[in-house]
Amino acid sequence: MLKHRARAVFLLIFAAAIGYFVYSSQQPGAKHPFRLGLDLSGGTHLVYQADVTKLGSADIKDSMASLRDVVERRVNLFGVSEPLVQTEQAAALSSKESAYKLIIELPGITDVDEAVKSIGATPSLEFKLVTADQMRAFQASSTSFASTSDQEAAYLKLFKDTGLNGSMVSRANIQFNTTTNQPVVGLSFTSEGRDLFSKITKDNIGNYLGIFLDGTPISVPVVRDQIADGKAEISGTFTIIEAQTLVRNLNYGALPVPISLISTQTIGPSLGQAAVNGGIKAGIVAFLIIAIFLIIWYRLPGFIAIIALAVYTILMLALFKMIPVTLTAAGIAGFILSIGMAVDANILIFERMKEELARGRGIWDAMHEGFARAWTSIRDSNISSIITGAVLYFFGSTSVVTGFALVFVVGVVVSMFTAITVSRLLLYAVSPSRTTKLSTFLISNGFKK
């Protein structure tokens, strides 16, 4: 008895601590806020179909990875917070033509025109100049900027276009510096590029020639000599993998795989906020009504079930933060549905307890039998829910469906723990020690004999 009570107190403290974590991590600036899906936060969801028909099957994987990198770099230029760029390859049941997809999510962006234009554009390799004097002046003033982003903006403004760009590169390859053994990227220019490059290097000895990929400087070497043979070397502090990526990006001047837009979804922010508020309200009201029902019908065990349900809710919210689960409107619906289902196991157990009491067992025995005998039907029925959830998760065609399925499956598993383990511990802890009329009334349920 005392052992059960000590454990129950420990459990409640533990649950309260998790509850505090859920609460505190929702304060502004905290580390683990809920991750809201696009339909709740507002934003744009784009699906591109990648045309891989011209690629050998061995190259598809690399090309898709390269496509992802290029598009991600472009998306980052928008300054969107937490954009998502992912490729989906040969998903189950896709037809051949749509087997390779590129999925882009831009939270908070509802004007997609600009985004779509620049995502589909070809990546740009540019060579831009800064004179040695300007660079020195900038470095001298580098402490006078208000923020690093101001400083970066001012830095980028220094560079002047030269007219030399990626269309004049005929080939890029990876090389190794003979003395340091560092990987470097070798460039060969076309004849037009060779002449221009020769002229630029001749006129700018001592100046800096910045090499820009999609608007970002990746290497800013000093021009030491005129280079007339149409070959250049980009020596940054590359790792081999970075050098390989750069070579790949340069060789595929355009996107490595042609893409076409097949789905656009834009959700305005007001709609998302309404869905969040509605979901929270529905969750609270559903919890309260179920709690009232449980306490009226199931009395003392009903009260225990309410606490178990509260523990369930807290655990689920904490899991949403820690896994993390991206919450969508459908996911919230799944969670509210699971609140209704989480008490099912409790109901099966309590009804069984009542039956055992009616057969003349004492309270303690009836509780033990109730938990033990209800177990097979709880297990079997929850397995059927898990089968459904798993099929939905693996064959769900949209993120809406998979979001629902994930919440649903996690909910079923967690509810088995709270409805059985947690409520058993709590019920043992508060159970009346003697079988009296009052204690039998408290443990029993329903209205007729």
Place this chain on the structure above:
Amino acid sequence: MDSKNNTMWVVKYRKLFYSISGILIVASFVSLAVWGLKPGIDFTGGTLIDVQYPNGRPDQTILSASLTTIDPSSSVRASGADEYIIRLKPVDQAQKAVIMSALSLNGTASTTVKTFDSIGPVLGAEALRKAFVSIFLVLIGIVLFITFAFRKVSEPVSSWKYGLTAVIALAHDVIIPAGVFSILGHFAGYEVDTLFVTALLVILGFSVHDTIVVFDRVRENLRHASANKPFAEVVGESVGQTFIRSINTSLTTLIALAVLYIFGGSTTEHFSLTLLIGIAVGTYSSIFIGSPLLVTIEKWSRKK
């Protein structure tokens, strides 16, 4: 409720319950055959725009006329106090600008686009294929699981028949909501989308819960029953013993769903409605159809 005396009525009046379900199923099939289901853009591909007119919306006919030049099959439906929901063929970015100008009646009305969904037909066909495969897999998964779970019960009804019975009850639970949505689709323009299919699958998973609870009790009672006790009596008793818990487990779920339907917002409104209908019907079928069917099947196999 006293479980000893009036437990047999569910089994005894089973023909009445079969008839009620039979009528509902036939009505659902007729509605599905005549009107069908109205597929959403998830499945067909297309464009759905929810546009708000903060300064009062223009007349529906004016907007329709403005849109027919772009897509003759476009449709406009009023929503809320100042919104329209517009349905069109799939569009690309270039056409989007044309549509936006048509929606604002060439810039004369101010508009706020609340949602803009455009789904290509390739993606739609994929979603449809996945929907059918999912339903099929869930059904197979559940039959196999029940057959496995009840593998030790072979007398007097073999375990695969429990699985089969569960599936008949499940088909019942899915056909009726589909019929209701076919009627709602015809009269109120309700569309079925991937969330609708998700709801059907959840109904499958949930209504088998209650069926399993009853079957589990039949399984247990058979173990303890004397050999000459009629099967119908064992089933009747089992139904009576589990009656309240079947109702109560569904009741808590229905409470959650009803609250979700009322407060949950427009995104999940149809989803929770589908679930409400399906789970209510599912509770009915697991009490009044599933277990009595076991008795019927047992009677048939004895006659042979």
